[in-house]
Amino acid sequence: MHDDLLNKIDHDYTVKKLEEMIAIPSVVKEEKELAYYLQGELESLGFETELHEVEPGRPNIYGWLKGAKPGKRLNFNGHMDTVPVVSGWDTDPFKPVKKDGKIYGLGSNDMKGGIACTLSMLKAFADSxxxxxxxxxxxxxIDEEAYGEGAKAMLKTDWSKVDAILLGEPSQGTKENPTALGITGKVLYDIYVHGVAAHGFSPEAGVNAVEQAGIILANLHKLKIAKRDGFKGNYSTLKIxxxxxxxxxxxxxxxxxxVNRLTVPGETVESVIKDMENLIAS
Ligand SMILES: [Zn+2]
Incomplete structure (x- = not known):
């Protein structure tokens, strides 16, 4: 069955689905149109579907195909949202461009490419x-590029009871072992620095909160970023x-x-908060 399914994968279909999804803007908070698109695709493959309104106008989409007999439940997951459009684009981010064997467009890698591959696999399976x-x-x-509200809402439903979930995220695993067991976690540090106001002609009378924040930021490299094969722990200042x-x-x-921090298996919210507290205290 394995080889038969691989032979049934239609690469033209995969590329077409990816191009169609790039052309549907789904910047975080605006995932609705892509959810409707995926609902239509899944139904055309013979899946039953359900939209789960996580927030007004922001649905998750679930689709399922039941086997002839009861058994294990396998779920393929993908986040529909992309990050916002940032500067540096030479072309319209919502118009896919093929160049040097790659497809460029907002979300082509993270993670409409993964969803297109999943759809292609589901189609091969359904057609077989x-x-x-x-x-x-x-x-x-929805919302993976922000607070992960879509996944959190999903895990409060019966979908948390599936036997396995496979994510088509592009950023995990290694070349040798592309399917990682687990995924990085994310902690958003929201740090308020309180100083003492003074007139700018007498700065010694106050404590400059911006400069104090600058000292902390200049020392973020001292955070104890854990290493684990196949996972990427790191930090990035997002806003000041x-x-x-x-x-x-x-x-x-x-x-x-x-500051956004990616955590690896073994780290906890508490351990990385402690790490930041230690850095600030030092
Ligand atoms: Zn992603």
Whole structure:
């Protein structure tokens, strides 16, 4: 059955699905149109489907194909959202461009490519007519590039009871072992630095919150980023804000910054919060 299914994979279909999905903008918070598209695709493959409204206008999509007899449940998962459009694009990010054997477009890699491969595999399976036990399903979730609300909502439903979930994310695993067991976690540090305001002509009378934040940021490389084969632990400062709203010569008393941290199996929310606390205290 394995070889037969591999032979049935239609690469033209995979590419077509990827191009169609790139052309449907699904920047985080605007995943709805892609959810409807995936619902249509899954239904055309003979899957039953359900939209799960996680927030108003922001549904997850679930689709499933039941085997002739009860058995294990296998779910293929993908996040529908992409990051926003940032500067640096030479072409329209929502118009797929084929170049040097690659397809460029927002989300082509992360992770509409993974979803296209999953659809292609599901199509090969559905078209084969192979009898099977159990249930084959797909879940498309919202908000992965933000707070992960789609996956959290999914895990509060019966979908948390599947026997295995396989993600088509591009960033995990190694070349030798591309299917990683597990996935990186994510912690968003939201850090407020409180100083003491003073007139800017007498900075010694205050404590400059922006400069204090700068000292912490310059020392982030001292965070104890754990290493584990096949997983990527790291950190990245995403945002900083502080100081006056209207120009005035005042030593800022407040500053806030956000640092994203990827965690690897073995680390916990508590352990990485402690790590940051230790850094700030040092
Ligand atoms: Zn992703």
């Amino acid at each position: 007519g192979h009898q099977f036990k159990g249930e084959l399903s797909f879940s498309g979730v 804000e502080g100081g006056y709203k209207v120009y005035s010569v005042v030593v800022p008393a407040e500053c806030r910054f956000e």
